[in-house]
Amino acid sequence: MGIELFDIEDAAEGDLRSVHGVMLAAQAVDRPDEVPVTFEALVGSMRTPPAGFGPRRYWVARRDGGIVAVAFVNLPDAENSHLALVTITVHPDLRRNGIGTAFLRDLLPRLEGRTVVEGWEITSGGAGEHWATSVGFRVVNTMVLQLLPVAEVDRTTWDVPVPAGYRVEDWAGAAPDAMLESFARARNALRDAPFGEIDFQAPLWTADRVREAEADLRARGVEQRVAVAVHEESGDVVGVTEVEVRPHRPHWASQRETSVLHAHRGHGLGRCVKAHMARRLTADRPDIDRFYTTTSADNTHMIRVNEAIGYRTVRTQVSVKQDVVVLTLGGTQ
Ligand SMILES: CC(C)(COP(=O)(O)OP(=O)(O)OC[C@H]1O[C@@H](n2cnc3c(N)ncnc32)[C@H](O)[C@@H]1OP(=O)(O)O)[C@@H](O)C(=O)NCCC(=O)NCCS
Numbered sequence: 001m002g003i004e005l006f007d008i009e010d011a012a013e014g015d016l017r018s019v020h021g022v023m024l025a026a027q028a029v030d031r032p033d034e035v036p037v038t039f040e041a042l043v044g045s046m047r048t049p050p051a052g053f054g055p056r057r058y059w060v061a062r063r064d065g066g067i068v069a070v071a072f073v074n075l076p077d078a079e080n081s082h083l084a085l086v087t088i089t090v091h092p093d094l095r096r097n098g099i100g101t102a103f104l105r106d107l108l109p110r111l112e113g114r115t116v117v118e119g120w121e122i123t124s125g126g127a128g129e130h131w132a133t134s135v136g137f138r139v140v141n142t143m144v145l146q147l148l149p150v151a152e153v154d155r156t157t158w159d160v161p162v163p164a165g166y167r168v169e170d171w172a173g174a175a176p177d178a179m180l181e182s183f184a185r186a187r188n189a190l191r192d193a194p195f196g197e198i199d200f201q202a203p204l205w206t207a208d209r210v211r212e213a214e215a216d217l218r219a220r221g222v223e224q225r226v227a228v229a230v231h232e233e234s235g236d237v238v239g240v241t242e243v244e245v246r247p248h249r250p251h252w253a254s255q256r257e258t259s260v261l262h263a264h265r266g267h268g269l270g271r272c273v274k275a276h277m278a279r280r281l282t283a284d285r286p287d288i289d290r291f292y293t294t295t296s297a298d299n300t301h302m303i304r305v306n307e308a309i310g311y312r313t314v315r316t317q318v319s320v321k322q323d324v325v326v327l328t329l330g331g332t333q
Pocket of ligand 1: 026030086087088089090091094095096097098099100101102119122123126127128129130131132134135
């Protein structure tokens with residue numbers, strides 16, 4: 001078995017179909033609660049991976065010419081440039097034959113100098129977690145995946161009054177200039193959220209980085225929606241929630257960061273901006289049929305906020321990490 005870099009833009013149709021075959025079969029075993037991924041949605045998501053995690057490489061393992069396993073490798077930048085975010089998926093019919101382990105061994109020297117590997121969104125208690133610990137990874141965080149099915153929700157739970165002294169504003173795509181600086185500051189409150197012992201750090205936002213990230217999302221064809229709480233007295237943004245709608249899944253809203261500055265917590269601003277976002281996005285885009293989000297399992301406050309507006313927990317996932325050098329030695333440290 002050999003591994004090779006896989007060019008998602010240029011790949012032959014047959015190879016793309018094989019990659020889809022591996023991912024679809026794995027999804028049925030590892031995440032049976034999910035809507036089966038179509039060929040178009042998979043290739044679309046591989047060509048337009050989520051923003052904020054650096055370039056993504058794909059590697060495949062072939063046996064007798066056929067693709068039997070696929071790795072997604074993200075190489076994040078700035079404060080995370082020591083990290084490789086890796087997910088290896090082996091076709092379920094071929095598991096427990098050493099393919100996953102051999103793939104990892106071959107991949108480690110090809111991680112472009114990264115010194116730590118993290119794996120995220122691994123179904124808790126499933127094959128991925130068992131395998132990861134057996135090859136030397138440590139479980140460093142537990143997250144819950146929550147889903148809000150729009151058609152089933154009681155929308156009166158979205159009628160959340162704005163606390164006195166604040167107002168809510170929203171936009172699509174680009175933050176208004178007047179709010180840019182305080183928006184960047186408020187986003188940094190996410191750095192207080194618990195993410196266990198993962199190394200990955202949320203970006204330290206500045207006005208320039210916000211504009212760069214907005215441009216990156218536009219270039220990827222992602223619709224970014226933001227709702228903010230503004231403190232009337234100072235005029236500053238003090239609470240933020242952000243949703244992304246990606247082009248290959250136009251009916252799904254990915255609820256990403258939500259943060260409230262420390263001095264303004266305890267007034268219900270988190271629930272208020274999230275409820276506002278749900279109202280606003282579904283009014284503008286009645287074709288959105290679900291929101292989904294992941295939150296650390298010990299972030300009980302955020303989980304409760306989500307449940308209050310109609311999210312339900314569908315799965316628990318773990319994140320794992322280990323130094324490349326330890327994994328190379330076979331995880332013996
Ligand atoms: C995780 C995954 C890549 C493992 O692939 P694999 O080819 O079956 O793994 P290996 O054969 O190399 O397994 C090596 C060892 O891991 C452990 N292991 C693997 N799967 C296991 C399972 N389902 N239950 C318990 N232990 C398991 C065993 O110790 C195994 O050795 P053994 O078969 O001699 O007992 C595969 O299960 C998969 O694609 N899972 C879904 C995606 C995922 O979660 N990836 C991990 C994140 S990076």
